[in-house]
Amino acid sequence: MAGLAAYGTTLSKGTGTPVAIANVTSIEGPGFSTEMLDVTAHDSADGYRERVPSFLDVGEITLRLNWDPSDTSHVGTGSLHAAWEAKTADTYTITFTDSGDTALSGQAYVSAISPSAPYDGKLEASVTLAPTGEWTFA
Numbered sequence: 001m002a003g004l005a006a007y008g009t010t011l012s013k014g015t016g017t018p019v020a021i022a023n024v025t026s027i028e029g030p031g032f033s034t035e036m037l038d039v040t041a042h043d044s045a046d047g048y049r050e051r052v053p054s055f056l057d058v059g060e061i062t063l064r065l066n067w068d069p070s071d072t073s074h075v076g077t078g079s080l081h082a083a084w085e086a087k088t089a090d091t092y093t094i095t096f097t098d099s100g101d102t103a104l105s106g107q108a109y110v111s112a113i114s115p116s117a118p119y120d121g122k123l124e125a126s127v128t129l130a131p132t133g134e135w136t137f138a
Contacts, residue, residue, distance in 0.1 A: 008097045011063065013073070013083070015091050021080065022073045023066035025124075027094060030104075030131055031059035058131035061092075061108065067115045067125035080127055084110035089132055106135030 011027060012018035035054040044050050068074055075081045083090050093105035112128040 004097055006097065010095045012093045012095070013080070013090050014078070018091075018093065019073050019078055021063070021065070022071050023068060024063055025066060026064035027061065028063075029059055029061040030135060033057045033059060056134075058106065058135045060111075061094075061129040061131065063127040063129070065125045065127060067123040069115075069123075074125070080110050081113060084113055092129060103138050104135060105138070107132050 009024075009027060011021045011024050013021060034056055036051040037054045038049065039052050040049045065074065071079075073079055087109065089107040089109050091105060092108050093103050095101055095103045108129040108131045110127065111130040113125060114127075115123065115125040117123050
């Protein structure tokens, strides 16, 4: 099977009538990992370290945006900035470009918003989502 183009991947916030986050140029993450607990003991076989899996971690999601402070998905009621300010977890959904429009969704907090305005470039922002709980593919 050939690879898929990422162009057209979307990010939305909320349920029911979700808000599409505008001008997303890059979505990195989440990075799924498992915390491993060291259970090595004095009587571990042949002196090898022993581990068992513990908590699952969804990691962080980093977004790059063409920042538009007048866009209501960036700043204003129901926006990323409003979610950051309110310290509320919201449902976020990443919809991929495969033939089934596979979606990955779960709860996350906006933990950082960092706009930048270089003199020789575009308005841009980096946004970090901190997932909490289980994220699922559908």
